[in-house]
Amino acid sequence: MCGVAPARESVGVIEVCELTKRFGAATAVDGLSFHVRPGRVTGFLGPNGAGKSTTMRMMLGLDRPTSGHVRIHGLPYRRLRDPLRTVGSLLDAGAVHGGRTARAHLRWLARSNRIAERRVGEVVERTGLGPVADRRAGTFSLGMAQRLGIAAALLGDPAVLLLDEPVNGLDPEGIVWIRTLMRELAAEGRTVLVSSHLMSEAALTVDHLIVIGRGRLLADSGTDEFLARHAPAPTSASAPGRSPGSERMPAAPLEEAFLRLTGESVEYRSGGTGGEGR
């Protein structure tokens, strides 16, 4: 899994290889290895504190791994020639200069990353920011700030998107919108990695699941396979629908399987040798 893949097999792929991050005595990420592939929405799931944000920060070169590495398109993030045009990310929607208008913020990002100015209008349109684009970002609701963060992520027309809890702060209409957008982005052939601590939310959107608990990999499988393997009992739910925004998977059994799996990991850790990890 951690070998160097031929360049053509790395296009759009995020390779996480034996990744570990310690903060002092605490282990936030513990020997994680998985691949995220293009053309589908991959859910990155785990309970609060499982290590999702820390892993995503290492993908973006914002945190340095204690050991192991991440490659995107076969390279560490810092060695990508045009990072914003390769990887778009939404980590902290609040990280915008509050005194600038949304449009000015996007223009500034475009200019400083050699991105064509016309992309600003395109992403404002795609994220529904039109009516507020000329307002100062400091006055935005959390939902609008989320949309601005997503507009910034899409600005460079990147092949890879990393979205950390993108539904946070969105109202029901916004949630349906982001779900549909993620499915469209995957259908365009992009790699979409979206973190959530709610399986019920992810179940409606993702094709593939990476589940972690206490920094360790618990599952890496398609949603159908995950359900078959971990759900407690067969359900009468019909086969998953595939149209954007529709009910894709029976959420309740998936939620139950997720709680069971992550619960087991907590039990295993606390009942283990003790003193290890966190």
Ligand SMILES: Nc1ncnc2c1ncn2[C@@H]1O[C@H](COP(=O)(O)OP(=O)(O)OP(=O)(O)O)[C@@H](O)[C@H]1O
């Ligand atoms: N800078 C830091 N210094 C110390 N500990 C940290 C730091 N960043 C994260 N941690 C710890 O690492 C662990 C993993 O945190 P992380 O934020 O990656 O989890 P998460 O899965 O994203 O959680 P959530 O769903 O709550 O956002 C937690 O125990 C957290 O307290």
